[in-house]
Amino acid sequence: MKKIRAVMVGQPNVGKSSIINALTNARLHVGNFAGVTVEKKEVTLTYKEYDIDIVDLPGIYSLNAYTPEEQVSKNYLLDESYDVIINVVDANVLQRNLILTLQLLDMNPKMILVINMIDEVEKQGGMIDAVKLSELIGRPVVLASAKERRGVEDIIEMLIDEFERPDRQRKIYYDERIEEEIERLSEILLKSPKFISADMARFFVVRLLEKDPDIYKIVHDLPIFLELHEELGKSIHRLKLGFDEESAADIIANERNAIAKSLVMQCMQAPKKASLTDKIDKILIHPIFGLPIFLFFMWGLFQLTFEIGSLPVDYLDATFTNFANWLKQILPPGDINAIITDGIVPAVGSVIMFLPNILILFLGINLLEQTGYMARAAFLLDGFLKKFGLQGKAFIPLVSGFGCTVPAYMAARTLKNPKDRLITMLVLGFMNCSARLPVYVLLIAAFFPTTNAGNVLFAIYISGAILGLIVAKILRIVLFKGEPEPFVMEMPPYRFPSLKALGMELWLKAKLFLKKAGTFIAGAAMIIWFLSNFPHNPQLIKQYEQKIAQAQTKEQKVALENELAAKNLEYSFIGRIGKMIEPVFAPLGFDWRLSVATISGLAAKEVVVSTLATLYAVGDADEKSSTLIERLRQNIDFKTAIALIVIIMIYSPCVAAMSTFYAEVPRWAWRAFYTIYPNVLAWLLAYSVYNILALLGY
Amino acid sequence: MKLSQMHIGQSGIIRKVRANEPIKGRLFAMGITKGNRITLLDHTLKKETFEVDVEGTRVALRKEEADAIEVEDEKD
């Protein structure tokens, strides 16, 4: 068996993930690049007598890395060892993609060029001559379509061919005047023992002419640096004069552009212009109608989330209740029975009930992204976001925040400017994540008429977003003076989403959620149950048992039993903890049970629901008649429920999100600020809302 | 003329990109380079954000960047 290590490189959205998914017999591992939280996808497969390992690098527009993710790809290309580069390009925008290809070819590496999405070009009557292009660039070229699984096997064949081929010919050269300077400077570099190959030296020189700071750092420590530096200055000066341009970087960029253009001219028959995207754009980003349409889409999404998501809720609720009752009868009575049927099953059930809501919300966000509408929304909102000191691209992490805050923090990496990134991350928590959805759905169902439920939910999400923007503005004014980063973003063409990819994402999401419900949430529920059932107070129990035995009527008995349960709960660990923290939440109308539920939400927001389920069930002797919703109605008034919603909207996200933030933001001052301010803000706003509602007579 | 002065649907050849690094490199990577053909597809109501097509790629950019891109009308 021979081992081939390959890296897959390409601009964003060229379909690298789709190709990886289309490879047959490949095993996919998802991990992180060393030291950073950028997702690293790696596939391994065996073909003939080869063990092939392909690392998929984050999308990179050019070697002049701009975002932190691009930097990861660049560092990998420069520092790691690999045998062959698989450069994936998008056939629709071949010319632009070839610029990166040309930058890679400067290294004269073993490389194959995969032209993906050829189906789209051919459908529109275009054509690409792979043989000719291959001759011109001196590397194998594969025409592929991940969507139609075309050419995917060829990629592996070509990869092996290229790996085994001994010679690598350089076919692409720049203008003579540039090549002369490259030669001159390469000679200096080659004096250093660090450079053994002329190819490497040439690559370094080109990057130096382009003022690449990463490369500069590497040569800076070499003994030949002084000589090199002086000659580099002279070379750049000569080039600038010769070409009448501002910088050598401009000259080389123009050269590459010209070469890419001529390659496309020689090898590609351009398709008749497809104008579907233009036509859709005419409507969706219309100067006047664009924003209302966008708001309508978002409103529709939350309506659907609530309306369709709540259809199976009653059914699921009944199923879990029946299941718990059934278990209660077949398991031997005792603590084990109680912990399972009163603790775990209802708690896990109360959370799983919301799986349909969460899946619909995720489906919506995925659709926004896959169809290409997300970029349009960023375009539409850029002017608006700019007023709040953010930029259009911040929209993407912000919307992902409605799904889950953890990936949203990572999505903030597309923002280059550290201040922009930090501001975005500091307000991301106000974008209500889907884990909070169960809490809202529960409270809305309990305290609002069903006809309005979708609107209330939409209002909660919108208020969260608006609050986020206001806080961003304040942060921008008070803490981060200065201009936000410029906004330059590709608008991908509209695509019909791949149903398979959507299905996979949803399945993955559902699996993760069920796993979380079965492990983390079940565990938290178990702890809450234990804390709420122990210790016992034997004296109290004896006292009440006597009273109950003496009771005359059935009503009296039930009342006494309830009293005992409530007293027991107060005596338990959780009752004591609750009583301790109750003063903090008392001004908001929270009793100690709500206080405990709120705190438990820091573990995971769904736990608020399961905790409420446990705590309000314990005080209730007559278990069959009332659902959690009814119990909440009996125990909490309207203004308290609203105060709880406000708290959930604003206070710290779950521990997983917090640790992601800590990982992404190294400064202690910001970590501390991030940990404290949302909680203070949440309390203050909840307090105001509670008192305003009280004044209004609720 | 500047890109920001074009009207929707107008196209031209890019003559000069006046931005500083690193934004200039980013514009290059998107295909906004001297000699390439650019078409203004759309802008927001207050002409704050622009959508252009350069050689088949659609790019969104702000007024600040649109001001920095010098375009030559094709008819001249």
Ligand SMILES: Nc1nc2c(ncn2[C@@H]2O[C@H](COP(=O)(O)OP(=O)(O)O)[C@@H](O)[C@H]2O)c(=O)[nH]1
């Ligand atoms: N028509 C067509 N669409 C494709 C092809 N490959 C990928 N796509 C679509 O292009 C979009 C971006 O693909 P993705 O794999 O996420 O790109 P990545 O960012 O490079 O990983 C998705 O909507 C894919 O469904 C292809 O060969 N043909």
